[in-house]
Amino acid sequence: MDTENRSDIYKSRTQIKKESEELQKLGERLIKLTPGQLKNIDIPNELRKAITDARQISARKAAHRNRQFIGALMRECDPDPILEALEKLEAGLSISPKREAPVVSPWVEAILENDEAIESFLTDHPSGDRQRIRQLKRNALKKRGTAPTGKEFKDLAACIQEVLNRS
Structure with missing residues (x-):
């Protein structure tokens, strides 16, 4: 039992390095x-400034050091909300506190679930x-495993958003 508790607390150097690399990759996604x-x-202001600075750095070594710095700053904050926001952006949904973000998602989910939702929406x-x-909808259902982040899902969400904007 002591070994189980120790393994929960103890992280190997490899685990720490992998987590750091993942956070650095998340930071690179933020730069884009x-x-x-x-x-x-x-995100914290210091991280926001480092990301803004990273866009202007053209020297390879300096850019590498800046990405490492961003990774170090990422370790100090919770990456889950950042990852969630990035996934929403990649799905074509808005993350601003506007009204559109909550409205589109239920329609997309409902339309993927049944045909009556299309009639109700129209x-x-x-x-x-x-x-x-x-x-x-057909295209999104074909790629159901990747639908929440896939191109087909984004296309459906964009189409619905476009209709909502016209209304």
Whole structure:
């Protein structure tokens, strides 16, 4: 029993290194965001400044050191909300506190679950294209394992968002 408790507390150097590399990769994903997208993610100011600086560094060694610094800063904050925000952005959903983000997701989920949701959506928003929505739904269901982050899911979410914006 003591060995189980020790293994929960103890992390090998390899585990620590892998976690650090994952956090550094997460930081690199943050660097690729636009300033507007980055503004909506809740991160410490020091990390935000390091990410902004990273976009302007062109020297290879300096950029490498900056990415390592970003990884070190990432260790000090909780990566789960950041990862969740990045997944929402990659899924084509808004992470700003606007009204659109909560509205799109339930429609997308409902449409993926049953055909009646398409009819209900089109009743509420007649400017939508029934054929296109059904096609996007079919494509998303074919790739169901990757649907929440896949291209097909993003396309369906974008189509629904477009219809909602027109309404």
